[in-house]
Amino acid sequence: MYRHEQVSTTDLPVKLIVHTEYLESQNVLRHWHQALEIDYIIRGDAEFVVSGQKITATSDDIIVINPNEIHSVQPLKTMNHTLSLTFLFPYEFLQQEWDAMGDCWFKISNNSLQVNLLKQTLFNYYKNSQTDRVEQKFLLKSDIYLILYDLFHYFLENKSKMIDLPAVPTLHKLAGVIDFINEHSTEELSMTQIAQYVHLSEGYLSRIFMQQMGVGVMEYVNLIRLKNAFEILTNTEKDIETISDSVGFANVKSFRRLFTKVYQTTPGKYRNNLKGQ
Known part of the structure; x- marks a missing residue:
């Protein structure tokens, strides 16, 4: 989901x-x-x-x-x-x-x-x-x-x-963006590359993505990488550096920083706490 x-x-x-x-x-x-x-x-x-x-x-x-x-x-x-x-x-x-x-x-x-x-x-x-x-x-x-x-x-x-019906947007353009991100999240991605793929200007893509998804395009890319890393972290014994590299983070420092921001602890401590459960 x-x-x-x-x-x-x-x-x-x-x-x-x-x-x-x-x-x-x-x-x-x-x-x-x-x-x-x-x-x-x-x-x-x-x-x-x-x-x-x-x-x-x-x-x-x-x-x-x-x-x-x-x-x-x-x-x-x-x-x-x-x-x-x-x-x-x-x-x-x-x-x-x-x-x-x-x-x-x-x-x-x-x-x-x-x-x-x-x-x-x-x-x-x-x-x-x-x-x-x-x-x-x-x-x-x-x-x-x-x-x-x-x-x-x-x-x-x-x-x-209904007078209070929420505005449900037309999502076909965003669907293409998100599918592309999910398919290529392990690769090195740029805003220019993503915008070119869906035939939109970078400014327009950035604007509608933020409006509908609540985060920027490249932030979303890293959140997808983090989600994939979380699944590997909690289901395998692979080391942190290997996980970071396999999901597409530029370096392990970036992975640790985002993981700590989202989960309020480091990847290593999270895994140890999970084992304790």
Whole structure:
């Protein structure tokens, strides 16, 4: 969930991501996807930025992110027994089930009585997904349609009647930029090279990227490198210098400086703390 995602599923028309424990202390960079996203924070705290609006979510909160809304997530603190669920419903599936999906917008108030029904259905899906019963697939399919029933029955808004609809930008140009950065982040990249690839002037690219993503282009390049380095750091025993070089940082000093800025500790100390967990 770090960029423009192509959301894929298995034979079930939903993707569930379960967030737990220590590794969830990493931030999720601004990104978007066409899928409808529902985040249920069962235990924990996080700050979302959705279409430019900051939303602080605490235990037992639900956040709905509509298709193509740019969003990011930053856990506010690491706690034991953190549990958060992210559900992704591919847009094609929703459109197939609801012809007027293009006119739909979902708004949820965590103070409403109806939201408790949705929470229970989401948790049931999670609970059923943890079993290996023979009939599990049928239970999950049933839960999926119960979730959709709650969404469409209680929380559906018509875009044409909304006066506070967030501005969802046209993202096809940024998609090309981000795809290029992800594909070439291990290489030496420059602003000129990126702008030439997408046939935009450096000034225009810099301006629209900052407006939509909240960071500069080259800062985003290094954040992608940092995300890749984090995955290697927490899943292998490779040394810090090798990790820094493999993900594209100019030198290990730059890697350590950015890592410390984002995670408030050095890469080496982070790895040691992780082993202690």
